[in-house]
Amino acid sequence: MPKVTLDNLEPGMKTAKPVVNNTGMVLLGENTELTAELIDRIRNMGVDGVCVHGAARPSKPKEVFLAELDDRFRNVGGDPHMDIVKRAMQIHIEGLYEQN
């Protein structure tokens, strides 16, 4: 249930929590399907982000994510346990992109 910034909202996403403005007023209820009009409307209403169902698309391309992973693990290559951690992380990253 990630919080998505207004720029990254897309029609068809469903709210996972009520959308409130910065004074706490509820603008949209839970489980509302967003449309282009709704997104436009809440853009001007002091909302800092919207919690939506499902995972958000990660903000960077998968190749970058995986390359950064390789870089972080560069000192521990060949360690049998760390190889397992790295594989689990690769599967996890793949999963983040598949859900969309």
Next chain:
Amino acid sequence: MSKIDVRLVREKVENIHALPTIPKVLNKLLGVIENPRVSLNEISNFISGDPALTTKVLRMVNSPVYGFPGRISSVNQAVILLGLTVVKGLLLGVSVFDLMQKTMIGLWEHSIGTAIFSRIIAVRKGHKEPDEVSVNGLLHDIGKVFLVLQFPEEYEKALNETQESGVVIYEAEKNHFNTSHASVGSWMARKWRFPLGLIDVIEYHHKPHLTKNTPLESSIVHIADILVRARGYGFPGDNLIMPVQPEAWELLGLTEKDLVEVLKEAEDSLQMTEDLTL
């Protein structure tokens, strides 16, 4: 290379109250949590008497780091639900938040991430007090805050060394201070009379195979630290990862499948807390 004398570091920790870099509100708070006989009521009143602190505590307990997001509306309720040990740790956590934000960008996220992973692993392992393990995770790197604040120039050299030589910050600290954030953090925790378990985990989170008292908790925080680094969440002082201690690995017995599930479970919480400012 010239090193900071470890005795000087130790001395500064012992005199932490008199240090100009430690904010007044933190000192006031430490006065309260240092008292081993402080009651839940006193803690609760202390928090409630400070609106800024109240807001921070409520934001924190309602964050996905704990199991009941969005349901706790009063400090009293938080203190009762979480218990004294967790609330004390949490108070220190939220109080060093500002310091972390000012001294080391990303250390707060790293700490929160470690708290989230620690809790998830503790629950999976059937630990009786997952929230306490989570606080251990939240505070495991508190020694870094002290080192950056007290020895900014030397610490910057250590940070540069991680970039240049590709060593993790824990090793670079030893090259510059003859000690590490783990030892410094445990001195602080002892000075503040934190529970023995917490002192122990802070001291041994890089070498969980050496503790006699908290092998399970230290191993959990050790692996949580590695997972949050693997995920690339936050910044602990370097962009690298250290190998897991084989004993900790054996003790927890996590398989690749387990790890994938833990990562998946943590993902939502991580994304939701990414912008958790207190």
